[in-house]
Amino acid sequence: MKLHIDTTLNQEPAEFLCAPDETLLSALRNELGLTGTKEGCGTGDCGACSVLLDGRVVASCLVLAAEVQGRSVTTIEGIASGTTLHPLQTAFLKEAALQCGVCTPGFIVAAKALLDVNPDPTEEQVRYWLAGNLCRCTGYDKIVRAVLDAAADMRSTRA
Amino acid sequence: MLHGMTTTRYEAPGTVADALSVMAAHPGAMILAGGTDLLVQYQAGLRTPSAFVDVKRIPELMAIEADASGVTIGAAVAAADICAHPVIRAWWPGLVDGVQLIGSTQIQGRGSLGGNLCNGSPAADATGALIASGAVAHIAAPSGVRTVPVEQFVLAPGKTALAPGELLVSVRLPKPAAHTADAYQRLIPRTEMDIAVASVAVSITLDPSGLCTAARVVIGAVAPTLLLVPEAGAALAGTTLDAAALERAALAASAAARPIDDKRGTAAYRTTVVGVLTKRVAAIALSRAKER
Secondary structure, eight states: OOEEEEEEETTEEEEEEEOTTOBHHHIIIIISOOTTSOOSSSSSSSOTTEEEETTEEEEGGGSBGGGGTTSEEEOGGGTSBTTBOOHHHHHHHHTTOOSSOSSHHHHHHHHHHHHHHOSSOOHHHHHHHGGGOOOSSSOSHHHHHHHHHHHHHHHHHHO | OTTSSOOOEEEOOSSHHHHHHHHHHSTTOEEESSOTTHHHHHHTTSOOOSEEEEOTTOHHHHOEEEETTEEEEETTOBHHHHHHOHHHHHHOHHHHHHHTTSSOHHHHTTOBHHHHHHTTOTTOTTHHHHHHTTOEEEEEETTEEEEEEGGGTEEETTEESOOTTOEEEEEEEEOOOTTEEEEEEEEOSSSSSOOOSEEEEEEEEEOTTSOEEEEEEEEESSSSSOEEOHHHHHHHTTSOOOHHHHHHHHHHHHHHOOOOOBTTBOHHHHHHHHHHHHHHHHHHHHHHHHTO
């Protein structure tokens, strides 16, 4: 039996069908065709599947798709404004803050959640906030630098 | 989906009464709060609920209510909301010490006090400070509501005082007395996202002269459940938490520990460390209590 779910997805009304025990990650990728959100560990340890649920960053592998009825979900596909990249995306490109790229959507979504609540984080705050996002390529340094650059860029644009 | 021919249902009741009805109608149903333990266990095939009962649409389970005599924390409130709450931060910094250690930012956005309790781990980071501060659990049953001190809630690893069909609704913390403060620390071999090798929570109350009039010491990850150690509290009461008193409390905590050897540490190491932590955590609670 499939459940019919109405939700808000990347600021637009959306509906989909899911099994009662299907994860949000599976529904995004397999029912809605949004494959930007990646599956890493499937147990909430790696952060590759990070999405925003009502504005808060969560691991979509540990959310049932049925839970998002009437709620708001933002995925990596909803971070840019049309064809204009988000400052975080621009900074990741500029700093070359990725290699294989599988962790990148999760890092960008999680970093956006940080900058939404703290526009001027310290390096330590960035590292702790992103401790649940694992990257096996970069060694993290360029990622942290990109997040700090994006934060500075966003503050100067706002000022 | 995950198990192929699943018949697992998803239910999202809006009231405690409806949740109890759903649980009565579906024996084997399991409560879904943050899902950070249950969905991992489900996907590993360790749990096979007949239904997921998502309790996050029930107002009592999602509310933090502060009043003159204490605070009631809904069982499904996310860790991030607990750590951000100004009254909780002011009255129980030791509870915040523990809750903020649970998992990553992503886990903090979902994991709950109720889940941490109901999972029944002897290493639960949120539970020690609840016991130290004299918290009680409010449980809804078909026959009515009952109240259980948190130290009596977990009976054995993974086993709680909840009878089938009962629901943990909230945890109630009484407002701390004057000059009372708590603290919590755990030992892990890294800085983030691990499970305690040993942990200690302490709440102490001072009189206006700085003499300790009451103390509760709780040790974690060194026995099948978290343990309230009255002998350690008694070693602190009536003292200024001088070095000799701290040493006696540490010896009492180590003596109460009944740890196992496992990949996180040997029984001997845990027994020693829980004493060291008792001294450190009591000293933190003391410095906080002096500021009140």
